[in-house]
Amino acid sequence: xxxxxxxxxxxxxxxxxxxxxxxxxxxxxxxxxxxxxxxxxxxxxxxxxxxxxxxxxxxxxxxxxxxxxxxxxxxxxxxxxxxxxxxxxxxxxxxxxxxxxxxxxxxxxxxxxxxxxxxxxxxxxxxxxxxxxxxxxxxxxxxxxxxxxxxxxxxxxxxxxxxxxxxxxxxxxxxxxxxxxxxxxxxxxxxxxxxxxxxxxxxxxxxxxxxxxxxxxxxxxxxxxxxxxxxxxxxxxxxxxxxxxxxxxxxxxxxxxxxxxxxxxxxxxxxxxxxxxxxxxxxxxxxxxxxxxxxxxxxxxxxxxxxxxxxxx
Amino acid sequence: xxxxxxxxxxxxxxxxxxxxxxxxxxxxxxxxxxxxxxxxxxxxxxxxxxxxxxxxxxxxxxxxxxxxxxxxxxxxxxxxxxxxxxxxxxxxxxxxxxxxxxxxxxxxxxxxxxxxxxxxxxxxxxxxxxxxxxxxxxxxxxxxxxxxxxxxxxxxxxxxxxxxxxxxxxxxxxxxx
Numbered sequence: 001x002x003x004x005x006x007x008x009x010x011x012x013x014x015x016x017x018x019x020x021x022x023x024x025x026x027x028x029x030x031x032x033x034x035x036x037x038x039x040x041x042x043x044x045x046x047x048x049x050x051x052x053x054x055x056x057x058x059x060x061x062x063x064x065x066x067x068x069x070x071x072x073x074x075x076x077x078x079x080x081x082x083x084x085x086x087x088x089x090x091x092x093x094x095x096x097x098x099x100x101x102x103x104x105x106x107x108x109x110x111x112x113x114x115x116x117x118x119x120x121x122x123x124x125x126x127x128x129x130x131x132x133x134x135x136x137x138x139x140x141x142x143x144x145x146x147x148x149x150x151x152x153x154x155x156x157x158x159x160x161x162x163x164x165x166x167x168x169x170x171x172x173x174x175x176x177x178x179x180x181x182x183x184x185x186x187x188x189x190x191x192x193x194x195x196x197x198x199x200x201x202x203x204x205x206x207x208x209x210x211x212x213x214x215x216x217x218x219x220x221x222x223x224x225x226x227x228x229x230x231x232x233x234x235x236x237x238x239x240x241x242x243x244x245x246x247x248x249x250x251x252x253x254x255x256x257x258x259x260x261x262x263x264x265x266x267x268x269x270x271x272x273x274x275x276x277x278x279x280x281x282x283x284x285x286x287x288x289x290x291x292x293x294x295x296x297x298x299x300x301x302x303x304x305x306x307x308x309x310x311x312x313x
Numbered sequence: 314x315x316x317x318x319x320x321x322x323x324x325x326x327x328x329x330x331x332x333x334x335x336x337x338x339x340x341x342x343x344x345x346x347x348x349x350x351x352x353x354x355x356x357x358x359x360x361x362x363x364x365x366x367x368x369x370x371x372x373x374x375x376x377x378x379x380x381x382x383x384x385x386x387x388x389x390x391x392x393x394x395x396x397x398x399x400x401x402x403x404x405x406x407x408x409x410x411x412x413x414x415x416x417x418x419x420x421x422x423x424x425x426x427x428x429x430x431x432x433x434x435x436x437x438x439x440x441x442x443x444x445x446x447x448x449x450x451x452x453x454x455x456x457x458x459x460x461x462x463x464x465x466x467x468x469x470x471x472x473x474x475x476x477x478x479x480x481x482x483x484x485x486x487x488x489x490x
Contacts (some may be wrong), residue, residue, distance in 0.1 A: 001354070001355065001356065001357055002353070002355040003352045003353070003354045003355075004351055004352070004354075004355070005351065005352050005354075006349050006350065006351055006352075007327055007329070007350050007351070007352045007365075008327075008329040008332045008346070008348075008349045008350035009329075009349075010346050010349035011344070012344075012345050012346065012415075012418040013344065013345075013418070014409075014418070014419060015409070015415050015417075015418050015420075017413075019409070019410070019415065021409045021410055021419075022410065026348025060435060080405065081404050081405055081407070082403075082406070082419045082423040082424070082425075083399075083403050083404035083406075083422075083423035084403075084404070084423070085401050086400070086401070086402065086404075086424075087403050089384040089386070089401050089402075089403055090383055090384055090403060092384065093384055093385045095382070095383060095384075095385060097380045097381075097383050098380065098382060098383045098407070099381075100381065100383035100405060100407050101383035101384070103383075104383060107399045109327040109418050171380075171381055171411070172377070172381065172407075172410045172411045173377060173411070173413070173480060173481065174377060174410065174411050174412055174413035174480065175410060179475075189365070198369045209381075219439075238479070307410070309414045310413070310415075311477050311480060312413065312414070312415070312476070312477060
């Protein structure tokens with residue numbers, strides 16, 4: 001028997017009895033950041049492949065959501081800060097060892113970039129759009145000519161954004177559940193999968209739909225592999241990581257994780273997408289919404305469970 | 314110069330005087346504490362072993378809080394003491410999530426706060442408040458680089474351990490066992 005008790009009555013708010021420093025704001029931000037990363041990645045990738053006109057929903061329509069998501073995410077991050085008026089201190093330093101620092105800088109690049117991208121397509125998407133000022137209209141023409149450069153920067157920063165949402169957590173070695181480098185690629189694939197699902201949701205174009213069903217199926221396969229790999233890694237590691245894995249293998253998070261994230265968020269939509277590809281009539285918004293929901297649940301469950309997993313006591 | 318603290322688990326009676334002294338010296342807000350006392354029981358009745366430890370920030374040599382802080386608000390001050398600069402802290406909680414000892418908390422004013430080894434006293438040549446008031450004299454403080462400091466002498470004389478060294482934090486809070 002081994003029992004450790006704090007006898008001096010420590011009850012620091014949000015630290016005891018177990019860590020609860022991050023509430024809905026962080027997982028919400030990780031979700032919208034990942035989704036925006038997925039949308040912007042596909043938009044810039046297919047633009048660079050010269051498919052802008054063949055795949056208008058991917059390249060032109062879907063990105064309209066990205067700046068909204070990013071600004072909502074930034075809003076959530078701001079709400080999460082406890083010393084709010086000092087937030088600008090983030091932009092006085094670049095600290096490479098701190099993922100939160102280079103993540104903040106990445107957001108500073110990709111949020112305006114996504115706005116510029118949407119800006120360059122406004123007149124094309126909404127023919128009745130009228131820039132009342134000439135400078136704005138001239139700026140739009142200028143941006144249209146610079147789309148290729150924008151796309152190259154965006155393809156790079158969208159991957160960084162997608163990976164960063166996972167690495168942010170894996171840098172904390174005090175929380176054994178987060179302390180695995182596979183969280184970076186796992187969150188990136190989950191973001192890409194949610195991005196693909198969003199394009200499926202809004203697309204009316206059959207070519208695009210078939211392509212994104214295929215892409216989503218492959219990404220879900222890779223994601224499942226990462227999840228299995230993550231648990232293999234934990235179970236072959238130290239006691240604290242075995243305990244972290246047990247939260248999902250019989251512990252408190254078993255049902256929510258396997259039902260909402262893996263079964264409803266990955267296996268069911270993958271099956272539906274496969275059947276659709278084979279010609280079965282299934283409303284394509286069902287798998288798309290399930291994938292996006294699974295991606296949201298993954299963030300909430302990993303952020304909450306990670307705060308429970310620990311070294312001491 | 315490298316400040317460290319050693320606590321004799323065989324002399325500590327768990328009275329929590331160190332906790333109260335810290336709260337008064339550092340004006341710790343009500344409901345919070347920078348140090349705390351842990352009672353660890355192991356074995357099977359009637360062969361039980363008891364270890365009492367007065368714990369606080371481990372003033373790590375490889376501090377995850379300093380590494381994860383996005384603004385550089387958490388930093389190494391003189392003698393390796395890890396401090397928080399409230400004017401740079403945004404209260405994001407990264408350092409709190411990164412600390413395996415759960416030694417930090419959010420001050421009601423918004424910035425993150427923790428044990429400072431009473432640096433305001435140490436700079437004047439005094440010992441930290443918790444060490445000063447301990448009624449059993451079970452706590453030792455000093456410079457590890459000075460072989461004649463009380464902490465260096467105790468660590469030479471006695472078997473000791475640190476908490477969670479496997480987290481790779483290089484802690485500087487020693488427990489004499």
